[in-house]
Amino acid sequence: MAKRLFISLLIGLLLLTTPSYVMAQSQNLPNPKKVGEGTEQSVLGKGDNGNNETPGEWFVGESPSNPLPNAPVLLFVPGLNNVAQIFWEEDGLYEAAYESGYETAFIQLYDAGGASADMWDNGKLLAEKIEEISAHFQGKPITIIAYSKGGVDTQAAVAYYGAWQYVDRTLTLSSPHHGSELADLANSNWAGWLAELLGLRGEGTAAVETGYMEYFRSLTDEKPYAYVNDFYTFGGTDWGSMFSSTWFGGMYLSNYGDNDGVVTAVSTRLPKGEEVAIGNWNHTSIRSNVLFPVLEDYIFTESQPNKRYSFNTALEGKSATAEQYVYGSRLEKNKHEKHAFPIEETVDKVNIQLYTASPLGEVQLVDPNGKSYPVTQVAKQNGGFFAGATGYSIQVNHPVSGEWSLKMLSDQKNAYLLQGQFDKATKHQILLEAPLNRGVTNELPWKTNDAQVKDESIETVYTIVESGEQIPVMTGTIKGGSFNLSKELSSLKKNQAYNITIDIKGETISGSPFKRTVVDSVYLSE
Template structure:
């Protein structure tokens, strides 16, 4: 009997290790006991006066701080409202400025606490911090009737606190406001070649932006939604009114790159509406929807309650009435989000990305494009746009908006039905985003589904791109290319992997790519570029691959290697050392869109081969991929051209 018990115990340990093998959370920073500060009485216009408890508030950082609101009369039988801020902000978003949340909560007789977590760390550190803070808040009030309200990434921090840091037993209900439960496309941009365009919102490429990528948030959902600690009910409120966002100097058209078309609910300028839903949660109201005037003129509308931008939703008069009305699970005008839900299974894009150096760089606009916005990021405002007739366009903004590192952002608008070829003339290197409404859209199916959030190591990744125009499949000629790159492991540690070329083939109206390579666990950025007659569309997204690291088969490419690229980064002339034992080996250079920009003639040389590449002026600075290929064998190495 004893030996049988030992065998069962060993089996249990093995099963425990297997079931938890794929989850290895990032390093969690422990900030210890939180600083506690009492707030004065709320003021709807000027904010509040601070009353420190034992310390001077201004001597230290705001991170790991709890602000307690004044206790109104007759509040003992009501829940304590605890508010959690979002990315790049702190607790003051709730109690400062006009129409602040603190005023409404106090006026209606509720106790309150406002927490400052870190503004730029991942949900694992912030969730652990919040879980510890809840103990202090309960002790402070002598009451454990807690309701949490999270805004933006703060809602994800709440998820981590309740489910993964064990705080679920301390909270009775959660409300989330414009929460990126499934990530946001801006996080992908913030960690891509377009970082300079988005750092006005996402201050830098840090753990918080990385963990909000769609691939990582799908991974997070796969760990969270089936967890036994996922017991607290969530009520979600999204938003779709993405303009004018006067608090930012970023144009509305750019913010729409957050993702979420009008057909899928719209977005609030930072988070797509579909991402604000949480599986199993109660959704209050809805996003944008299509309706018809006179039964044939389409237009988009949505509830007034969610016609808010990403920052308006924190204001007391906008959100508090709906929170108050739905306390104690008294839901009105609601919809239950399905347990199986994955809005990132298919990603839609109407943008193209153009990179160029000093001189003239062309781009094209397709037919039926109703509104075209061009956003150019460059070192200074030394560029203009011309059409085929040579006519120049004036910038929409009278002066370029400064971002960082001497980078300016300039906006141009082209008139409707302005299809054809255009040129950006610039004195400096630049990156441009071209967003066309009403033209061709690219829809990338990632091979995932409502019931499949991530790939397992060893699975074939299947990508399918569909092009549509005016809600019909685009039947014209097109070339589709792409790349895939593991940027972090599942612990959010940056990797040094080489990008891989993704090859698409047309099949029954779609462009299909299958990646059979044994992909190690991690988060993979995917870039897909589709180009045809007078159009180009770029799709950016990410996926997660989970599971254990599998050993690489020996001798897989032992006779094929790129041994050295020098200098790297480099410019002018670059030396490439490679090895091949096969004739008809091909060496090519690709850009990050998967487009081939250079072929080398190896003249049938075998063994160790040395090449000298004099880079021509038409090769723009940026990240490139060298691919050495023979038959089905491929090896790649990245190259940075300055």
């Protein structure tokens, strides 16, 4: 308890002060030098993330002038669609590690070659290179600092490919150990057109869907070497500046609890690791040098000789109430497009988020009375699951009930993904249960709030695709206010991950039309 209080106080202090080595930038610190040769360009996955580095290459940072005695080598592992260079960009962790006296190494995983990879391919490559890095540093212990999906890749490397024997411990920074609901959204039926244009349908995105990650947890957590090296986890609750990449993701993930704009705080926990801190960091700032003072307390084995914590608290957080609407489609060049959707009378506030593959020439939101709301806020998504997309946002308080429409015009071939989030009093909640991920149990039940909707008006359409694909393997319609998809899922092929989009429409007790969308994923095992 005392240690956690200390960490909380330290985090608070970090928000008010800046470490001296961050203030005193090492302007002349050279970039790390390539030492290890890589493989050929990545041909994994189906996406094209725009990277053009060579997977398997690894780099060594400048030797510190004030080396810490007996300190481990710090190996930095990048995340989904990232390259090693993210660690030595401005305010990166490389400079903080150098200033503190640590030797450093950096690795390019398959994602650096242009298409993301799952934890199996990246884990195998990482394990091979860890052995090389260990030999380069004459067998010195290695502490891994893994960012985002890099933490999942690292656990695969130690649990399945023998890297545990070279590693002392691992610190994971906002790693989706239980997956990310944003990955579910990116691979959903409605995101298909946008994902194809942006090149997002890589194997790495499918691997961190919530359904597949629960399957990975069921395989991995009892493996003999999964936790032979200590794991320390860090997560964030900040979304970044308004309309930034992490802000858009944070808005969507707010349905599922506290998050850093890409990963929920509860997903960053490991069943047999120690959660060090959930701080006021977003998914970008958590890899910056402002975090290093907290990391440094967990880099040295000698600093905590009797430390063997196990964080086994059950996952907490919100149950998704599915008070949201999702829709997506393609946009023809120079053709006015309109998409209509209802908002019922009990909605207090609506937040509209819109992603497009390229900027729109015109976009506006129109209420049932014909009043137009210009959508003027624009942000280029520089990271996350919709990297490369243009983001738009508008909030309407006390919206008029009835049919609203989003009007768009594009001067080029385009696609969009619309997400509307409805805020309302709990007593007016449409869905009492939503099909949250059930791991590998394949149970997906939900029911509507009988006090708020006409049961006989409810119509539900479900669309199931193999994760990372666009063509549905099953669609169907169900009448009534509750159902369970376990029977439908049982007929699909096993040892396969599936993404499920559920569209619900009906009327409230007062006769006001509504629509809701639930996106989920499962892995069907034998």
